[in-house]
Amino acid sequence: MPHGAPELVSYGMLTIFAVGLIFHWSRRALRHPTPTEQLTVELKGDVLMFDRIQRGFHWATTASFILLILTGLPLYDPSAFVPIAGALGVPLHGSFNIYVLLHVIASVVLASLLLIHIIWDVGKLKATRLMLPTKSDFKDTVVRAKSLLLGAKDYPRINKYDVFMKNFHLSIAVAFVALAITGTYMLLYAQWWNIPLELHFQTEPAWKPAFWHDVFGFLLITLVLGHIYFSMLPVNRFIFKAMLRGTIPAEEIAKKYRPQDFVRRSKE
Amino acid sequence: MKNVVLASLALMMVLVPYADARADVFVGTLQEHEIEGHVSEGLYIPTSYTGILETYTMVIRNEKNGSTAEVQIILPQGMQLVSAEERGGWKVSIIQPPSVPTPVMIWKGGSIDKGQSERFVFTVRNPSNVFVYYFVVVQSYEGGDNDAWRPWVQIIAPTNIAGIEFSTVAVAAIVISLALPFIERGLARIKGSSPSIRN
Numbered sequence: 164m165p166h167g168a169p170e171l172v173s174y175g176m177l178t179i180f181a182v183g184l185i186f187h188w189s190r191r192a193l194r195h196p197t198p199t200e201q202l203t204v205e206l207k208g209d210v211l212m213f214d215r216i217q218r219g220f221h222w223a224t225t226a227s228f229i230l231l232i233l234t235g236l237p238l239y240d241p242s243a244f245v246p247i248a249g250a251l252g253v254p255l256h257g258s259f260n261i262y263v264l265l266h267v268i269a270s271v272v273l274a275s276l277l278l279i280h281i282i283w284d285v286g287k288l289k290a291t292r293l294m295l296p297t298k299s300d301f302k303d304t305v306v307r308a309k310s311l312l313l314g315a316k317d318y319p320r321i322n323k324y325d326v327f328m329k330n331f332h333l334s335i336a337v338a339f340v341a342l343a344i345t346g347t348y349m350l351l352y353a354q355w356w357n358i359p360l361e362l363h364f365q366t367e368p369a370w371k372p373a374f375w376h377d378v379f380g381f382l383l384i385t386l387v388l389g390h391i392y393f394s395m396l397p398v399n400r401f402i403f404k405a406m407l408r409g410t411i412p413a414e415e416i417a418k419k420y421r422p423q424d425f426v427r428r429s430k431e
Numbered sequence: 432m433k434n435v436v437l438a439s440l441a442l443m444m445v446l447v448p449y450a451d452a453r454a455d456v457f458v459g460t461l462q463e464h465e466i467e468g469h470v471s472e473g474l475y476i477p478t479s480y481t482g483i484l485e486t487y488t489m490v491i492r493n494e495k496n497g498s499t500a501e502v503q504i505i506l507p508q509g510m511q512l513v514s515a516e517e518r519g520g521w522k523v524s525i526i527q528p529p530s531v532p533t534p535v536m537i538w539k540g541g542s543i544d545k546g547q548s549e550r551f552v553f554t555v556r557n558p559s560n561v562f563v564y565y566f567v568v569v570q571s572y573e574g575g576d577n578d579a580w581r582p583w584v585q586i587i588a589p590t591n592i593a594g595i596e597f598s599t600v601a602v603a604a605i606v607i608s609l610a611l612p613f614i615e616r617g618l619a620r621i622k623g624s625s626p627s628i629r630n
Binding site: 388 | 447561562565583585587588590596597598600601605608609611613615616
């Protein structure tokens with residue numbers, strides 16, 4: 164749409180990040196760094212990594228996010244979706260109201276899921292500290308950057324959530340808040356999908372909610388792209404399985420993690 | 432003559448309401464077809480990119496009994512006129528700023544009979560800001576009647592580079608990046624090894 168984010172910005176963000184992932188894979192697939200840091204605690208058996216509430220939240224969020232993308236992208240770039248809509252036999256032009264309705268429903272579902280997540284992980288499990296940055300995160304980042312970019316041999320163990328995962332979590336939280344604010348504003352005060360195209364600009368206030376909604380929407384898609392990439396890496400397959408079953412073998416924790424974060428959960 | 436144009440321009444800007452677009456703005460060499468009524472109601476939305484040289488084709492149809500004897504097209508603010516074509520007996524005169532606020536093209540000498548249409552082609556340098564821009568078209572008939580309306584074009588930021596859409600590049604990069612972990616799994620199976628720490 165003319166008053167949204169330029170395609171160079173939105174698709175450019177995705178392209179640059181995807182190229183970064185390709186670079187990451189090319190460095191990692193050819194080299195096999197193993198932690199040079201010693202293991203301090205030994206765990207046995209299967210360790211609980213994600214409980215039922217966390218797993219349910221994760222997959223329900225995935226489903227609502229897929230619906231958000233499938234309804235949001237046609238609203239942003241209808242011309243790119245014309246062949247897809249034609250192949251599937253679904254309406255596109257003239258049916259934006261349906262896409263908006265489904266988009267809003269998915270976002271309400273997502274907001275409800277986030278509320279459950281906050282109540283459970285923050286209120287019940289008191290797991291906020293797992294998401295806060297620590298001194299070891301900064302040290303680990305420097306060591307890992309040297310390993311990735313310069314081929315240095317030192318390689319640290321990581322906490323249950325390393326600095327990249329914590330940044331990912333913080334970034335999606337910020338993106339969700341920005342999307343909620345801009346999306347709600349457009350729904351209430353600037354329903355561009357209900358007016359002729361040439362009048363869209365006249366509905367926009369100076370702070371341009373449509374532009375920022377697009378920017379943070381594509382930021383979210385970029386982050387999820389990275390999440391999917393790392394979750395699909397063979398080395399992380401036990402973590403992926405843990406998101407299905409809940410537990411992870413202690414031997415896998417011993418391979419690359421600092422077990423302290425898992426000791427607490429294995430006692431619970 | 433200049434005073435007549437200026438007076439007409441001032442009158443149009445103040446008095447001419449937004450009317451059904453009876454002329455279509457086509458971009459470059461896109462399929463030249465005529466759309467009845469509002470251009471925006473059809474699937475085709477006139478679109479061009481910021482800052483580029485673009486050739487517009489304005490199709491003027493005569494729906495009245497008298498012949499169309501003169502066509503004036505006034506460019507929106509920010510659009511710079513480069514050239515205007517003469518064809519089929521129509522001669523064009525151009526008035527550029529500062530004598531007028533925005534460039535004006537006046538075609539005379541030809542004729543459009545009832546039920547017929549004529550194409551008026553001109554080249555401009557598009558504005559540099561993303562927005563919807565309105566032309567003003569005045570169609571003058573023998574006998575003194577005038578019709579005026581405001582067809583529009585949306586000017587957007589570029590969506591492609593060297594003819595390749597940004598969306599296509601992004602999709603290709605995403606597909607490659609997400610395929611790599613599966614390629615790694617496949618290679619590991621072929622080699623018969625289990626992947627070690629590689630993160």
